[in-house]
Amino acid sequence: MKLDTSGLETTMPVIGFGSNSEMLDGFSSVPSFDLPRTTDFDGFQKKAVEMVKPAKGTTTLAFIFKEGVMVAADSRASMGGYISSQSVKKIIEINPYMLGTMAGGAADCQFWHRNLGIKCRLHELANKRRISVSGASKLLANMLYSYRGMGLSVGTMIAGWDETGPGLYYVDNEGGRLKGDRFSVGSGSPYAYGVLDSGYKFDMSVEEASELARRSIYHATFRDGASGGVASVYHVGPQGWKKLSGDDVGELHYHYYPVTPVTAEHVMEEAAE
Amino acid sequence: MARYDRAITVFSPDGHLFQVEYALEAVRKGNAAVGVRGADTVVLAVEKKSTPKLQDSRSARKIVSLDNHIALACAGLKADARVLINKARIECQSHRLTLEDPVTVEYITRYIAGLQQKYTQSGGVRPFGLSTLIVGFDPYSRLPSLYQTDPSGTFSAWKANATGRNSNSIREFLEKNYKESSGQETIKLAIRALLEVVESGGKNIEVAVMTREETGLRQLEEAEIDAIVAEIEAEKAAAEAAKKGPPKET
Numbered sequence: 001m002k003l004d005t006s007g008l009e010t011t012m013p014v015i016g017f018g019s020n021s022e023m024l025d026g027f028s029s030v031p032s033f034d035l036p037r038t039t040d041f042d043g044f045q046k047k048a049v050e051m052v053k054p055a056k057g058t059t060t061l062a063f064i065f066k067e068g069v070m071v072a073a074d075s076r077a078s079m080g081g082y083i084s085s086q087s088v089k090k091i092i093e094i095n096p097y098m099l100g101t102m103a104g105g106a107a108d109c110q111f112w113h114r115n116l117g118i119k120c121r122l123h124e125l126a127n128k129r130r131i132s133v134s135g136a137s138k139l140l141a142n143m144l145y146s147y148r149g150m151g152l153s154v155g156t157m158i159a160g161w162d163e164t165g166p167g168l169y170y171v172d173n174e175g176g177r178l179k180g181d182r183f184s185v186g187s188g189s190p191y192a193y194g195v196l197d198s199g200y201k202f203d204m205s206v207e208e209a210s211e212l213a214r215r216s217i218y219h220a221t222f223r224d225g226a227s228g229g230v231a232s233v234y235h236v237g238p239q240g241w242k243k244l245s246g247d248d249v250g251e252l253h254y255h256y257y258p259v260t261p262v263t264a265e266h267v268m269e270e271a272a273e
Numbered sequence: 274m275a276r277y278d279r280a281i282t283v284f285s286p287d288g289h290l291f292q293v294e295y296a297l298e299a300v301r302k303g304n305a306a307v308g309v310r311g312a313d314t315v316v317l318a319v320e321k322k323s324t325p326k327l328q329d330s331r332s333a334r335k336i337v338s339l340d341n342h343i344a345l346a347c348a349g350l351k352a353d354a355r356v357l358i359n360k361a362r363i364e365c366q367s368h369r370l371t372l373e374d375p376v377t378v379e380y381i382t383r384y385i386a387g388l389q390q391k392y393t394q395s396g397g398v399r400p401f402g403l404s405t406l407i408v409g410f411d412p413y414s415r416l417p418s419l420y421q422t423d424p425s426g427t428f429s430a431w432k433a434n435a436t437g438r439n440s441n442s443i444r445e446f447l448e449k450n451y452k453e454s455s456g457q458e459t460i461k462l463a464i465r466a467l468l469e470v471v472e473s474g475g476k477n478i479e480v481a482v483m484t485r486e487e488t489g490l491r492q493l494e495e496a497e498i499d500a501i502v503a504e505i506e507a508e509k510a511a512a513e514a515a516k517k518g519p520p521k522e523t
Contacts, residue, residue, distance in 0.1 A: 127380060135372040142371065163413050 045149065057226030059188030059217055060090055060101040061196060062157045062168055064181045065204050069159040069166045069236040071099050072213035074188065074221050074249070075229035077106060086229035095120055097240040098136060098160035103185040104153035104173065112154060116140050133160040133167025137177055145175025155185045161236050188220030188227035195219045206235055210244045218256065221249040292400055293393050296349075296424035299402035303348035304335070305437040307467045308406035309447075310419040311459030313485040315408035317346040318463040320438070320471045321479045336481040338490040340365040342409050343381055344483055348437025349403030349424075357401055361385050378409040378418035382428050390426025400424045404436040408483060415485050433462070439470040456484075464498070465505050473506065475499035 038044050060073040073090035076083060090102040092113040098120065102109035119139050123131040131139075137158040144154060152173040159168050170178045170185065182200065184192040195216040204212065210233045217231040232246045247255075285291060305320040319335040336346045339361050347354045364384050368376045376384075385405060393400045404423040411418065421436060422428040433451050435443035446469045447462075454462060460482055471477050475498035482491045 127377070129377075132372070132374055135374060138371055138373055 058090060058103045058186035059192050059220035059224060059227040060103050060157065060186050061184035061192050061213065061216055062101060062159045063196065063200065064166045064168050065202055065209050067206050067237060068161060069168055070209045070213045071101060071159050071234045071236065072217050073101055073232055074217055074227040075232065076227055078226045091232055091234055097130065098133065098158065099234055099236060099241050101157045101185065103155035108152050108154045109156060112140065112143065130162060132162040132164065133158060133169065137169035137171050141171045141175055141177035144171065144173050148175050157183050157185060159236050161238055166236065186227065188224035191220040191223045192216040210235065214245065214247065218249050218252045222253065290393060293425045296400040296402045300349040300404045300424065300436060301438065303437045305435060305439055305443060305467060305470055306346045306348045306406055307435045307443055307463050308346065308408055308419045309433040309459050309463040310408065310417050312453060312455040314456055314459045315417045315419060315483050316460050316463040316480065317344060317406060317408055318467045318478055318480045319346050320467060321477050335479050339381060340375060341488045342375060342412065343378060343407065344409060344481060344490045345405055345407050347403045347405040353401040354403050357385060357388060360388060375412040377411045378407060378420060382407050382420040382422060386422040386426045386428040389422060389424055393426060406434060406436060410483065410485055417485065435466065443467065443469055461501060461505060464501055468505065473502055475502060
């Protein structure tokens with residue numbers, strides 16, 4: 001895929017501080033920096049970030065229900081059309097009662113979740129009580145906000161159980177932070193939302209909710225090329241998180257859509273003729 | 274010894290920080306303050322030296338709130354108190370912003386004590402000349418707390434404590450008479466303790482109460498305080514009479 005660099009090409013001379021300084025003979029130049037040579041200066045930064053931003057090729061989801069929070073994700077990592085790994089851990093264990101999901105740059109997500117884990121532990125030690133899910137997600141959001149525009153790619157959900165009950169927050173690299181009951185993040189999220197939203201009920205049991213989560217991830221991996229591998233499902237309850245299942249989505253396909261055996265005679269007849 | 278009290282960053286040969294000790298002297302000269310922690314009520318009572326007639330007493334409040342659920346009283350240099358209180362109030366809001374939760378009493382006490390300690394280990398500054406009594410209820414758990422800090426920057430939790438003028442005698446009284454209490458009993462205990470060293474009467478005492486159910490600090494009206502003081506006097510008189518009564522027969 002050829003990158004579109006038209007936004008960086010010179011179309012007309014720049015109007016501004018920088019290049020006029022040589023025309024002011026004998027005058028000391030005003031401190032300045034190079035402005036991008038473009039007609040659309042406001043859109044320039046956005047275009048530049050879009051160019052380098054890796055697409056968030058993944059499917060992750062999380063939802064709150066009666067028994068706590070259900071968190072699920074696929075495990076495929078892709079670089080363009082190349083599947084670089086089928087076994088990536090996209091659900092990160094921040095501490096025994098909080099989980100984070102990974103979408104976007106793998107290194108960014110892993111590093112910042114680990115960093116958040118450190119901050120949460122320090123908070124516990126200083127204050128002799130666990131940090132709340134809203135507090136932890138706010139720490140992460142503020143940290144990502146301070147790196148805004150520098151090319152971080154993080155689309156994560158922080159799920160946990162604290163004093164006020166189950167908590168779920170969506171945090172991204174723009175520094176945005178949303179509280180909610182149901183989220184899905186990644187290129188496969190539209191497909192996952194379809195299955196999740198139509199099957200969701202607050203009063204589900206843990207088994208029903210985990211089946212819904214697994215099915216949503218499966219359907220997203222079926223249609224989205226950037227999602228696949230293993231569908232992992234975690235449950236966060238009052239005692240902390242627990243991994244419920246990790247099923248290969250290829251096998252899940254045949255579990256949902258079993259192949260009916262065709263009688264062999266038909267095939268042989270066609271081949272003979 | 275005179276050589277070691279100019280810059281507080283210096284220890285004396287026998288391990289004293291004289292500026293901190295002098296700050297404690299300033300506290301001992303300040304007005305008496307009492308704090309009592311009950312099961313569902315926390316009370317702060319402070320001695321009010323006679324208000325000049327022309328002064329607007331509302332501007333000279335000695336018990337202030339740091340947030341909806343935390344209150345503070347202090348003994349010592351009032352100007353230093355203003356600085357510490359403003360910083361603490363900002364910290365309470367900053368905590369609400371970054372952690373989306375109100376502070377616990379222990380957290381804000383630790384912050385204030387930390388500030389007081391910083392000024393005992395910096396160049397060119399003197400310690401804050403005040404000890405504080407901090408009361409409040411923790412968010413969610415709603416457990417009551419009473420903490421005290423002093424100019425050295427140490428802090429600890431108490432069931433009841435006093436600071437300022439004659440604090441030793443008040444503390445002795447509290448040790449003898451403290452028992453687990455709630456509601457009006459807690460308020461009475463605090464006022465009784467303060468009356469040990471302060472002239473009796475509503476205009477010499479400032480009392481503020483915080484309960485688990487209500488939000489905010491409630492400053493008691495002078496009339497209310499007078500009523501409680503009268504109750505206490507009556508109880509005292511009855512106790513005296515009971516002591517003197519029976520053996521009078523010869």
